[in-house]
Amino acid sequence: MQHLQWFPGHMTAAMRMMEENLKAVDGVLAVLDARAAKASVNAKLENLFKDKKVLYVLNKCDLISPEDARKTVKRLKEEGKVAVAVCATDKRTVDMLYDGIFGLLKEKTARYRAKGIARPLRVMVAGIPNTGKSTIINAIVGGKKAVTGDKAGVTRGKQWVRIKELELLDTPGTMPPAFENQTYARHLAYIGSMNDANIDVAELAFEFISEIKETYPDALKRKYGLSDATLPANEIMDEICARRGFLLKGGELDYERCGKAVLDDFRKGRIGLIKLD
Ligand SMILES: Nc1nc2c(ncn2[C@@H]2O[C@H](COP(=O)(O)OP(=O)(O)OP(=O)(O)O)[C@@H](O)[C@H]2O)c(=O)[nH]1
Ligand SMILES: [Mg+2]
Known part of the structure; x- marks a missing residue:
């Protein structure tokens, strides 16, 4: 992580x-x-x-x-x-x-x-x-x-x-100087309070999916037309990539694009009404 x-x-x-x-x-x-x-x-x-x-x-x-x-x-x-x-x-x-x-x-x-x-x-x-x-x-x-x-x-x-x-x-938005609680830090990254430029968004989206598939499985399933929200997060990401056509030139899955899309969906409320903590 x-x-x-x-x-x-x-x-x-x-x-x-x-x-x-x-x-x-x-x-x-x-x-x-x-x-x-x-x-x-x-x-x-x-x-x-x-x-x-x-x-x-x-x-x-x-x-x-x-x-x-x-x-x-x-x-x-x-x-x-x-x-x-x-x-x-x-x-x-x-x-x-x-x-x-x-x-x-x-x-x-x-x-x-x-x-x-x-x-x-x-x-x-x-x-x-x-x-x-x-x-x-x-x-x-x-x-x-x-x-x-x-x-x-x-x-x-x-x-x-x-x-x-x-x-x-x-006033400008300010963060705590350090995060003792990395779960909270991740939540702030999901909602867009951390600068995405410093973050691996594919990994962040993977972490987001890992969390949401437990707390809001139905919303996740509905949004992405998943066969099963109990699958491991990496398989869910693969399924989203395949369904949305997020592919690199050689046909490999484009996790970066998938990550951006999933986080954007969440931030705009398109996955549903979701409370993280
Ligand atoms: N859905 C929703 N979006 C909101 C709401 N309030 C603000 N936004 C959106 O959130 C984004 C950030 O709003 P800002 O007012 O720039 O936030 P800020 O706290 O001043 O941000 P910094 O100056 O970067 O610290 C903008 O895209 C707003 O349109 C709200 O109540 N609901
Ligand atoms: Mg502001």
Whole structure:
């Protein structure tokens, strides 16, 4: 199994930037990916935010079942966290974000008002790469002020995005400096929070199939028209290659292309509603 690790220099810089800006903010939106809610908690960020009001935003809930979304929010609340489940690409969830932020910071707002201070609330939006931080900011402010993209590491510097009553600080996605739990690291790679450029995608897809054939055998079988999802993962990959015609020039199976296709299917929700942890 490949060892996964991704902590480039720009993440060290981003961590420092967040630390410096923390004093200036009233609260934090910690954005998690609903498909890997446990893996997408960054302990390093948690520690940074320990004295701040934090709203956990379980984003991309359109990619898991409503039942799983409810369960995860319940778990987070049981852990003493304030949490909300959303889908940033669906405008209907914006109100929940808005209510979440103003609910989280209502004492702060009251204090400002009592002191006669009229200023917008300042909120930092943070989390691991590709969880939808910039999309969430755009959804709240209504527009395309923050740059978004379907790969890890789109936002690089800091960016304040302002509306009348709220100032949101977009930050680059950051990973924990090291992964003790390689299962979680793999989950983050599956969801596209690690840069694919550093990963053997054929092997990653093999690992993904090995896991999903146990947890979601029917979805896998249905998606790829498999004869049997209990086959070993390498045989399933062979079958997908053959069915899709992923062949190299000499007729050998093209695992690289197969891996890319399978991961892309998962990331776009085409295999089904799948929760990893
Ligand atoms: N299905 C789905 N896709 C989403 C959702 N929110 C964001 N996305 C997509 O996820 C991808 C990443 O979104 P970004 O907003 O760029 O993520 P980010 O956290 O800012 O990423 P970095 O800046 O790279 O750390 C984009 O392709 C978005 O369209 C959601 O709720 N559901
Ligand atoms: Mg971004």
